Amino acid sequence: LVIGGELSYNVRDLSGKFNKKKFFEKEFYPVSLFYLGMTTLKSAYRMVLPNMTMLSIYMDYYNQLNKIEGNASRYVPVYELYDSNRSFEPLVQNYFEQYLGQFPAQVFDKINENFIRCSFYELVSRYLSHCYTFAIEQNNSVGRSDFEMIGIPGTDYYTDDRVVEFKYYRSKDADRMLALTEPLAEHVEQVKGYAEDTKKKFPNYNVRSYVVYICANKGWKCWEV
Structure with missing residues (x-):
């Protein structure tokens, strides 16, 4: 699941x-x-899975089964900094280094984009659920966005909206994808379509969009587009 x-x-x-x-x-x-x-x-x-709450429960259980450490000291410094700079890229770096970095190499040929979406959501929601709501595979007029975080009214994060397109590549493709200096055009077009749809629904929101490549355990790339 x-x-x-x-x-x-x-x-x-x-x-x-x-x-x-x-x-x-x-x-x-x-x-x-x-x-x-x-x-x-x-x-x-x-x-x-019926909802995001159940997804969190499943991911937490998956982490327990695989002895993935959830110690807050791995994550809190980055999320404290996010409060002041609102920079999304360090969240991806922290996820790759501190969460995915705990998995043995052989796992990376088994996981996929769905796992990346689910595990990234579970981690981010631990620390930002007081100020954002989250969606995975959000339906809109041009397709289904991978991941979205929407600022909650009444908080300092209100009107802040981040739309993310995740792409996962196995080890054999990692060097090629990590050598890119910009994301592939079709991925940019994809996430921009989702962002534009979100902006139509919530015109008062500041919608920012990202393309993220996770390349097995070899590295990551994150671009704001």
């Missing part, structure tokens, strides 16, 4: 008599999670 973004199921198991004996068997997990209210149905074949 945190990597693939969804879970397949079959209707017969879901609509049939509930089987307590199978509740903790791996192949029955989709049904068990659904009955616990921890997933919701996307279609007749696939289920997804």
